Amino acid sequence: MDTSLTPLVESLQARFGAQPAEFRGEVTLVLAPDQLIGAAQALRDEFGFKMMIDGTAVDYFPQTQPRFHLVYHLLNLDTNLILTLRVPVAGDDPHSPTLETVYPGANWYEREVWDLFGIRFDGHSDMRRIIMPPDWQGHPLRKDYPLHYEEVQFSFNADEINARKPYAKE
Amino acid sequence: MSELQNINVGEYGNLVSDRAVKGETLLLNMGPQHPSTHGVLRLLLELDGEIVVNCIPDIGFLHTGVEKTMEYKTFQQAEVLTDRLDYLYTIGNNLVYCLAVEKLLELDVPERAQAIRVILTELSRIQSHLIWIGTSALDLAAMSVFLYAMRERELILDVYEMVSGARMMTTYIRPGGLWRDVPSGFEAAVRHIVKEIPRRVDEYEALLTKNPIFLDRTVGIGKITTEDCLKWSIGGPVLRATGLAYDIRRARPYSGYEQYDFDIPTQPEGDIFARYKVRVEEMRQSVRIIEQALDKLPGGPVRSSNRKYIPPPRSEIGVSMEALIHHFKLWTSGFETPKGSVYTAIESPRGELGVFLESDGGAKPFRVHFRTPSFSNLQIMSLLSKGHFVADLVGIIGSLDIVLGDTDR
Numbered sequence: 001m002d003t004s005l006t007p008l009v010e011s012l013q014a015r016f017g018a019q020p021a022e023f024r025g026e027v028t029l030v031l032a033p034d035q036l037i038g039a040a041q042a043l044r045d046e047f048g049f050k051m052m053i054d055g056t057a058v059d060y061f062p063q064t065q066p067r068f069h070l071v072y073h074l075l076n077l078d079t080n081l082i083l084t085l086r087v088p089v090a091g092d093d094p095h096s097p098t099l100e101t102v103y104p105g106a107n108w109y110e111r112e113v114w115d116l117f118g119i120r121f122d123g124h125s126d127m128r129r130i131i132m133p134p135d136w137q138g139h140p141l142r143k144d145y146p147l148h149y150e151e152v153q154f155s156f157n158a159d160e161i162n163a164r165k166p167y168a169k170e
Numbered sequence: 171m172s173e174l175q176n177i178n179v180g181e182y183g184n185l186v187s188d189r190a191v192k193g194e195t196l197l198l199n200m201g202p203q204h205p206s207t208h209g210v211l212r213l214l215l216e217l218d219g220e221i222v223v224n225c226i227p228d229i230g231f232l233h234t235g236v237e238k239t240m241e242y243k244t245f246q247q248a249e250v251l252t253d254r255l256d257y258l259y260t261i262g263n264n265l266v267y268c269l270a271v272e273k274l275l276e277l278d279v280p281e282r283a284q285a286i287r288v289i290l291t292e293l294s295r296i297q298s299h300l301i302w303i304g305t306s307a308l309d310l311a312a313m314s315v316f317l318y319a320m321r322e323r324e325l326i327l328d329v330y331e332m333v334s335g336a337r338m339m340t341t342y343i344r345p346g347g348l349w350r351d352v353p354s355g356f357e358a359a360v361r362h363i364v365k366e367i368p369r370r371v372d373e374y375e376a377l378l379t380k381n382p383i384f385l386d387r388t389v390g391i392g393k394i395t396t397e398d399c400l401k402w403s404i405g406g407p408v409l410r411a412t413g414l415a416y417d418i419r420r421a422r423p424y425s426g427y428e429q430y431d432f433d434i435p436t437q438p439e440g441d442i443f444a445r446y447k448v449r450v451e452e453m454r455q456s457v458r459i460i461e462q463a464l465d466k467l468p469g470g471p472v473r474s475s476n477r478k479y480i481p482p483p484r485s486e487i488g489v490s491m492e493a494l495i496h497h498f499k500l501w502t503s504g505f506e507t508p509k510g511s512v513y514t515a516i517e518s519p520r521g522e523l524g525v526f527l528e529s530d531g532g533a534k535p536f537r538v539h540f541r542t543p544s545f546s547n548l549q550i551m552s553l554l555s556k557g558h559f560v561a562d563l564v565g566i567i568g569s570l571d572i573v574l575g576d577t578d579r
Contacts, residue, residue, distance in 0.1 A: 006276070023512070024274070025512040054513070054524055054526060055539035056537075056541075058528055073513055077421075080422050103403070105404075108402075108546070126185065131230040133230070141238055147238060165554075
């Protein structure tokens with residue numbers, strides 16, 4: 001880990017219960033959803049992470065607790081360090097507080113996560129779909145959303161898929 | 171009447187002003203088939219006469235599900251899709267994806283491959299800026315610049331074709347290096363471009379920089395401050411046109427950018443004209459970088475020799491059993507990757523182009539996310555256009571240099 005990050009990590013561990021991890025030189029802090037806003041505010045105002053460069057999510061289906069991870073990347077323009085925040089989100093009724101209040105730029109990134117993963121952001125100013133049409137059913141980037149409309153049928157799953165198919169009704 | 175033409179005020183109730191609900195201001199669609207939206211972009215405008223009260227961008231018309239599709243391809247196959255995102259900076263898209271894969275695998279890239287990557291991405295930047303200067307000037311009714319810019323772009327596309335066989339979707343940069351070494355005429359062709367571009371850029375400037383019509387349409391319009399840029403996650407020329415010299419090539423160097431000497435152009439004003447000045451100067455700086463890279467272009471291999479990840483040369487397959495096995499393994503099941511996630515970013519002509527790549531240990535990416543500059547740039551449309559005329563909108567869109575394939579992915 002970059003030694004200049006050590007005080008930051010220790011401080012966030014003590015104040016917000018952040019769990020640090022490191023992979024390929026990138027520092028990740030795992031935060032509970034209710035600690036996210038406080039931690040982001042501290043990072044912006046005290047540690048100089050003035051810019052949120054990216055926000056997205058990962059789906060770990062069929063795991064349910066937590067099913068999703070929200071992933072935010074924050075940038076410090078003076079030290080050029082990037083910090084990753086990960087927020088585990090449960091699978092049933094997934095929701096998390098919005099980061100829009102701290103970083104206004106999170107607005108569209110969170111709309112995209114809502115659209116493609118179905119994670120709601122509490123307090124978001126404009127929680128509409130952004131990429132998919134407004135009347136779209138489902139959230140395409142979830143792992144249980146099929147890539148193709150037609151699933152490939154084999155003898156072991158043909159009946160199951162047939163039962164789901166939207167055949168014309170009488 | 172289709173859904174798009176029939177604007178329902180209720181749906182946008184929290185975004186438009188009360189005056190729109192009362193019917194005092196006009197809600198009007200611009201796009202998705204408007205020629206000045208640089209792709210398929212719909213802007214919902216709230217107008218008071220000719221003044222823009224609010225502008226709500228609606229994106230997603232070019233969504234192709236690239237991120238989803240990549241989860242079903244091996245790491246090598248998935249790279250082909252990256253070309254299709256930002257179709258004006260295809261080589262850069264390849265590069266940022268390959269950098270992410272290389273970071274995940276801890277692969278080293280030979281020096282020669284790195285230098286060629288720099289030359290090609292800088293050519294790509296010039297090419298993208300040429301399209302930008304042509305189309306954004308065309309939007310402001312300066313027709314001839316477009317024709318000249320397209321002429322110079324052709325030289326760069328010829329180089330793409332020379333190295334990869336394709337004029338746009340090259341997939342020439344591969345994880346661990348390049349597809350193959352550059353052909354013999356490469357250096358001469360690039361030297362010709364390097365000689366030609368500065369002179370041509372002077373010509374574009376002669377047509378635009380002191381042109382009173384162009385100045386009327388750009389100076390003081392679409393202003394943004396550095397603080398707002400940081401708040402709204404904006405980088406690249408838009409940020410540099412507010413006076414902050416932040417460039418990823420300098421701040422977080424990749425592919426050996428730390429060895430090249432170049433300036434980061436900035437302008438303090440933050441309006442359309444400042445962005446124009448920054449981009450024009452960037453073309454000259456790119457030429458400087460290419461010249462330096464060509465002068466000290468090292469010899470040697472252009473691909474890593476790690477056979478677990480990089481296919482063996484064709485000549486070895488006939489004589490080495492080992493090479494045959496590696497070749498077979500790599501092109502059927504792909505390579506296994508360590509479990510974990512990485513984020514890499516490069517300086518695209520539009521801003522920070524990043525990739526978030528997560529692997530679960532298999533041969534296919536578990537999750538790929540592209541942090542695209544056009545997406546965040548488009549987010550500030552409402553901020554930039556408030557209080558300006560409808561006619562200025564096309565200038566503002568042009569100055570943000572959006573590519574809708576990049577926005578919608």
